[in-house]
Amino acid sequence: MMPMFLSDPVLAVFCLLCAAFFAAGLVRVMINLAVLDHPGHRSAHENPTPKGGGVGVMAAFFLFFPLVQDITGHSVLRADVILTALATALLACVSWLDDLYQWPASIKFVAQCVAATMVVAGGTALPWPTPLIGAILSVLWLVFLTNAVNFMDGLNGLISGCLMIGNLLVAAMGLYFGVPDLIWPALLLAGCLCGFLPFNFPKARIFLGDVGSQGCGLLAGTAALYMTQHSTQPSGWLLGPALLFPLIFDVLFTLCRRKLAGYSLIQAHRGHLYQVLHRSGMNPVLITLCEWSFVCWGGLVAFLAAPFPPLEGAILAFVLLMLPQLGWLAFATVRTRRHPVGPW
Known part of the structure; x- marks a missing residue:
């Protein structure tokens, strides 16, 4: 028999630690490489700061993913x-080149569409209402x-912390939701983000960059689709959207508000709620910690709603998820009246 100190779970945990340190090492390299993000009119930072920390996160994830999967008995040779x-x-490669050369938004959008289509072609897609419509959705x-x-990647530690916490919650509740296959990949991505986070929060020595935010965003969306397909809980499909709800709410609210105000939806801006609060003088660390707490709340809501039938679970989850977001919106409204920030 294999000694306990060489058992598969111990080896897998060791790989997670190696991935975190490897990601941190690559982040240090990217800091020294100094591909700078110069402050613009929508930036939260005032001084040129290196970007591309996501290179460390993505590289560490791809390097250790096959090893962790093999150790834990999960095949990587599946469509x-x-x-x-792939x-x-x-998407990570195109995003990194965009970080370097500032390509037109159309190129990034095409890359996103191609990447999303590849994921769906592999079979990770909504099974309803019909296979074709589910694939399009x-x-x-x-x-x-x-x-x-x-x-939402515009404030120190906001996105990297939210995604790290979200992945830890997926891993913690994977058995309960009937998606054990996601436990180790979620832990691995959380470990890679943990290697990056100390360089970005509370003070940023480097930013995640598009290479990290878009790559992690695609993985998060794919995991949510996988949970919708495979969860054994009646409302298990809620876990992904609930964990991501703070980001979804902020983006949808901002898009709708800007559309009603007659602003361009594709123009860069500083109108997201977290940006408005930062512009009002609120401590950026406190803003980030609040966003992290919303992700934790989303995990609790998904846990509570999971046993309910799909319709009842969705209604319960939506009401509970909206409560802190409406409070966040009300707080932003009151604060900006006391500390004017100009047009949102």
Whole structure:
């Protein structure tokens, strides 16, 4: 028999630790490489700061993923795994080149659509209402969520922390929701983000960049689709959207508000709630910690709603998820009246 100190779970945990340190090492390299993000009119930072920390996160994830899967007895030679990996690698590469050369938004959008289509072609897609409509909705979901994560990556530690906490919650509740296959990949991505986070929070020495935010966004959207397909709980499909709800709410509210105000939806801006609160003088660390707490609340809501029938579970979850977001919106409204920030 294999000694306990060489058992599969111990080896897998050791790989997670190695991935975190490897990601941290690559992040240090990217800091020294100094591909700078110069402050613009929508930036929260005032000084040029290196970007591309997501290179460390993505590289560590791809390097250790096959090893962790093999150690834990999960095959990587499956269509859904292979195409998801290729799609994420494609999007990460295009995003990194965009970080370097500032390509037109149309190129990034095409890359997002291609990557989303590859994921769905691998079989990770909504099974309803029909296979074709489910596939179309899945592509739209993946493109939207990839952009939502990218839009929300504008404050130290906000996105990397939210995604790290979300992945830890997926791993913690994987057995309860009937998706044990996601436990180790979620832990691995959380470990890679943990290697990056100390360089970005509370003070940013480097940013995640599009390479990290878009790559992680695609993986998060894919995991949510996988849970919808495979969860054994009646309302288990809620776990992904509930964990991501703070990001989804902020993006959808901002888009709707800007549309009603007659602003361009594709123009860069600082109108997201977290940006408005930061502009009002609120401590950025406190803003980030509040967003992290919303993700934890989403995990609790999904846990409570999971045993309910789909319709009842969705109604219960929506009401509970909206409560802190409406409070967050009311707080932003009151604060900006006391500390004017100009047009949202």
